[in-house]
Amino acid sequence: MARCRKCRQKKADVFIPHHRLPLCKEHFLEWFEEYLARTIKKFKMFSPEARILVAISGGKDSLVLWKALDNLGYHTEGLFVDLGIEDFSLISRRVAENFAEEIKRPLHVVSIKKESGLTIPDLKSRTKKYCSLCGSIKRYFFNRFARQNNFDVLVTGHNLDDEASSLLSNTINWQLKYLARKYPVLPEGNGFVRKAKPLCRFTAFEIKEYARLQKIEYLTERCPLSPEATRLVYAELMDELEEKMPGTKIRFYMDYLRKVYPIFNRQVEDFLDRPLTQCETCGEPAVSSPCFVCKLKAEAKG
């Protein structure tokens, strides 16, 4: 491998394809954190003083995000939502806790079993759409915890590969409701806290390299319940396009944000099936009352 483009002395440890940049360990880490800071600034995600809640799964994205934000001097705390998926949840939680100890930041844990009486495996036997329901449940608890504890912003580890492939999926299916809200920062309002995706311009490869060089131990297992067949179709298509036409992912995503998002977002009211209301039981924002979590709770009791 070539020499580092920055110091021109050390051998490069990482080559970043879409920036055509060979960098040594030190300058890769520096580049990564600077680029993260620039992304946060570019999208006006949050201020340097913000109290940030990091959604922690134990995977590479959430831990790398936490580490890099911490290195940049941000005030961060982590939240792990325990989904009750047997060994998978136990191991994820341990990985998250070990990491939090290492970087000496607080990690909060919310157990959906304690909160609602249910676990995700219970849902699997009730509905086919348990993957998307699980996503909604996580968002519910992350949002509620962030709001109740006065965090300024909730950040998640979604990376460029995630964002580009979900954009492709939303586009192929013309899901205007999702497209109109597909932006790496969403303002506070209607009971929702401010949300941001600071890793939205980083590829999975760059994130893995950061984890490797920082010696972050993360969970590599995928959720055992979820084949995620459909999501994988779009991820693979995006990878194919990227291989045949390098730079496609970042262009597709960034051009969307710049040129198309504003057009769809202006019409967001038209796209909403139902306006938001508030759940009369738990007080959280919901499309109807009681909200889906309170309904699940009631079912679990009954």
Next chain:
Amino acid sequence: MARCRKCRQKKADVFIPHHRLPLCKEHFLEWFEEYLARTIKKFKMFSPEARILVAISGGKDSLVLWKALDNLGYHTEGLFVDLGIEDFSLISRRVAENFAEEIKRPLHVVSIKKESGLTIPDLKSRTKKYCSLCGSIKRYFFNRFARQNNFDVLVTGHNLDDEASSLLSNTINWQLKYLARKYPVLPEGNGFVRKAKPLCRFTAFEIKEYARLQKIEYLTERCPLSPEATRLVYAELMDELEEKMPGTKIRFYMDYLRKVYPIFNRQVEDFLDRPLTQCETCGEPAVSSPCFVCKLKAEAKG
């Protein structure tokens, strides 16, 4: 193969996957022409009395379109634009002429060599973008001929596979200028005749089956000058999606027309780089004067 869904007597000759329809020869041809008539009506493409100019290449799409429109009783004439691509143009022209004789309809021929002094192989040595330039040249002559000869509408053989893959390409690259005009019928105006794509809801497979059962001899060779690498990438991706999730093409395309096209089209003015003007030399609509065809003519002379 099963029995025909329509007559329930004859053995099915064709199975149409995305309509899940097994049909015998007679009822497939009937279905094809009825579905064509419904498409023309659905998009208000043209009236039963319209004088129609069919853009003829000699390939399956243009010949099938001509045949089916003729069978439905429309007033059609064909136009073949001779691009001067040696054997390929000679053979295409012969195929087109034979077919016109068979269905006893007039075929007009415009030779770009006679009109401009140039052939497409001349362009190949001048520019890398000769494929898209060739497309523009064809559109120029088709449009001019249709307008000068008072046709009510110019129809082309674009099928669902073409439309879905070009929609995917325009989308991945967020080419709003094209997206805002991506509709199977475009009104007359600014020197352009009315244009329509009556085969936009038919797959290449259905069109080939129609050609087979009608014993239409069409040209199967692709243009020898054009590798069309990029266009093929999107066509292959679309085919992959269709294979993994049958019905994706028609949904992607039709939902675009129904839900998204109106949004982009409303903003079409914003997307145009330059408003249209008129070429002072030839009088055709153009982005600048002299237009690109007149510039090429001048170059060919000089």
